[in-house]
Amino acid sequence: MKKMIHFAMLFLIHFSVLGQEKFTKDLDFDGIIDSVYVNTNESRIICMLSSQNFKEIKSKPIEILNEMSGIIDSKNGFTFFNDWMRAGYKNQFRYNKKTKKIQLIGMSRYEFGNAANDGSGESSVNLLTNDYIGNWNVYDHLANDENGELIKLPTIKTKMKFGIINLEDFGEDTYFNFSEKCSTLYYKEKKQIFNSK
Template structure:
C-alpha cells in the first residue's frame, strides 16, 4: 500500500512539474532565447522577450485553464492548447516585428460531438488573412428511411474580418467570442445541407 501511495505522489509531482514547464525559444527573432509559460497560480500566459528586457507580458486570466492546458512551440511562435473531454482548441501567437508585440494569428478547434458524433469536426481560422475552413458533421435521424446517418457538411470556406488581438488583450473570451461567430456560419451551412438533402 505504501508503494502505491509513493508512486501516486511521484506521478503527481511530475505532472505538476510538467504543467510548470517553460517554453524557451527565440520568439522575437533577435537570436536570444525568450520564455513563455502558463503561471498556474494566476492562470495567465506569461511571456518574457529579450527585446523588451524580459519584462513580464501577460494575458488576462484563463479561468478554464486545467491540467490539459499547455503551451506548445510552433514554427514561428507558440500556441496555447486547451483540451477537454470531447473538444478542444488552440490559439496561435507570433511576434510582430513592426509592432513589437505578440499577436494572436490563428485559432483551430475540434470536437467529437455527442455519442452519435453530432457536431463533430474541426476548423481553423487564419486571423491574418481572414480565411476560415471548417469540416463538420451532423447526425440526421431521418436519413436512410429513418435508419439515421452521420452527414458531412460540405467543407465550409469563408472570408471573415477579425480585429487584431495582442497577448495582453487575450483571454478565453477571445476564443469563445470567435467560436460563437463561427458557429453561426456552421449552422447556416448545416441548414443549407439539410435543405438540399430533403429535396432528394
C-alpha cells in the same frame, strides 16, 4: 493506503511541474533565446522576451485551464493549446516586428460532438487574412433508410474578422468568441442542408 497517497501526491506534483515548464525559443528574432509558459497558479500565459529585458508579458486569466494544456512550437512562434475530453482549441502566436508585441495570428478548434458524433469536426481562422475554414459533420436521423447516418457538411469557407489581438488582450473569451461565430456558421449550413431535402 500510504502508497496511494504517495502516488497521488507524485501525480499532482508531476502536473504542477509540467504546467510551469518553460518553452524556449528566439521569438523576437534577435538571436537570444526567449521563453513562454503557462503559469498554472495565475492561469495565464507568460512570455519573456530578451528585447524587452525579459519583462513578463501576461495574457488575461484563463479560468478554464485543463491539465491537457500548454505551449508547443509553431512556425516562427508558439501555440497555446487547451484540450478537453471531446473538444479543444489551439491558438497560434507570433512576434510582430512592427508593433514589438506577441500577436495572435490563428485559432483552430475541434469537437467530437455527441455520442453519434453529431456536430463533430474542426475549423480554423487565419487572423492575418481573416480566412475561415470549417469542416463539420451532422447526424441525419432519416438517412440510410431511416437508420441514421453521419454526413459531412460542405466545407464552409468565409471571412471572419477579429481585429488585432495581442497576448495581453488574449483570454479564454477570445477562443470562446471564435467558437460562437463558428457555431453560428455550422447551424446556418445545417439548416440549409435539411431545408433543401
